[in-house]
Amino acid sequence: QVQLVESGGGLVRPGGSLRLSCVASGSMFGLSLMGWYRQAPGKQRELVATITTSGSTNYADSVKERFTISRDNAKKSVDLQMNSLKPEDTAVYFCNQRTPGINRWGQGTQVTVSS
Secondary structure, three states: OOOEEEEOOEEEOOOOOEEEEEEEOOOOHHHOEEEEEEEOOOOOOEEEEEEOOOOOEEEOOOOOOOEEEEEEOOOOEEEEEEOOOOHHHOEEEEEEEEEOOEEEEOOOEEEEEOO
16 A cells, blocks of 8 residues: 655754655655645644655745755655744644645644744
């Protein structure tokens, strides 16, 4: 069964950094738009960042200049480097894989930013 497995979440102080990783199984990774989304308590899931097969990136305005998305097609992985974290970044972060016929989600990893 094809899966997305996230790791790297945790508790960090404001201003700190975390790096999230997502590893995919299956053969479609290199053809997929990959993304990170997040969902805070009581709020809808929202886009954080996406990266195309060729490496073009897109970010939510709230994370621009602080977060960086990257991918390694050989390792079937997509990472999210998060710097200058703020309490409002607290959420469950989900990895997403999208290609025609596929819209797959990981199980999520909790990121908590608190002093």
